[in-house]
Amino acid sequence: MPAQLRSSESSxxxxxxxVAVKHLQLExxxxxxPAQTQDPNxxxxxxxxxxxxxxxxxxxxxxxxxxxxxxxxxxxxxGGGKIIPQETDxxxxxxxxxxxxxxxxxxxxxxxxxxxxxxxxxxxxxxxxHQRAKIERTLNQFQKNPLDITPVTVANIGLACALGYxxxxxxxxxxxxxxxxxKWLDDFTAAAPAFIAATHPDE
Numbered sequence: 788m789p790a791q792l793r794s795s796e797s798s799x800x801x802x803x804x805x806v807a808v809k810h811l812q813l814e815x816x817x818x819x820x821p822a823q824t825q826d827p828n829x830x831x832x833x834x835x836x837x838x839x840x841x842x843x844x845x846x847x848x849x850x851x852x853x854x855x856x857x858x859x860x861x862x863x864x865x866g867g868g869k870i871i872p873q874e875t876d877x878x879x880x881x882x883x884x885x886x887x888x889x890x891x892x893x894x895x896x897x898x899x900x901x902x903x904x905x906x907x908x909x910x911x912x913x914x915x916x917h918q919r920a921k922i923e924r925t926l927n928q929f930q931k932n933p934l935d936i937t938p939v940t941v942a943n944i945g946l947a948c949a950l951g952y953x954x955x956x957x958x959x960x961x962x963x964x965x966x967x968x969x970k971w972l973d974d975f976t977a978a979a980p981a982f983i984a985a986t987h988p989d990e
Contacts, residue, residue, distance in 0.1 A: 791844040793844065796986075803858065804843070885941040927965075
């Protein structure tokens with residue numbers, strides 16, 4: 788019985804895992820199972836008490852949570868060293884870059900949440916600017932030092948998913964100030980068909 792990846796089309800963290808599944812050609816071992824985080828009757832809350840996506844439910848009932856842990860499990864399932872280097876220096880460099888990309892995703896989601904979960908109040912500009920500054924500093928770093936396009940790793944998958952999420956939600960205009968990253972995303976998309984295969988619903 789294949790593992791189940793509890794996912795949603797809109798989550799950038801779930802997209803990162805879906806891209807990994809497709810790139811690693813694990814579709815026969817991992818199936819995508821949609822989840823609704825706002826539905827109290829969804830089994831997601833029993834599988835992951837945080838009620839967050841993604842969650843990977845193994846065939847023995849064990850649940851792996853957090854996209855960072857899931858992609859490492861998927862890499863191991865595919866034989867290891869596929870999207871996370873095995874050599875120590877390269878491994879931790881890649882994982883650090885991937886963590887920066889995760890931080891951009893988190894900040895991007897918080898920009899959405901500030902409006903979505905406070906509909907009765909004006910958005911708190913201080914909070915929004917705090918998150919925007921995180922995104923801007925990190926993208927400025929990637930603008931100056933673009934990630935390699937190949938090989939496909941958890942780092943460049945993460946950056947592509949972060950940029951794709953901002954294009955999808957349009958909560959932060961990253962394109963105006965980061966032309967190098969526009970070309971980078973186009974080049975990565977061409978080099979990693981799995982990224983397009985795991986698009987957001989409106990892309």
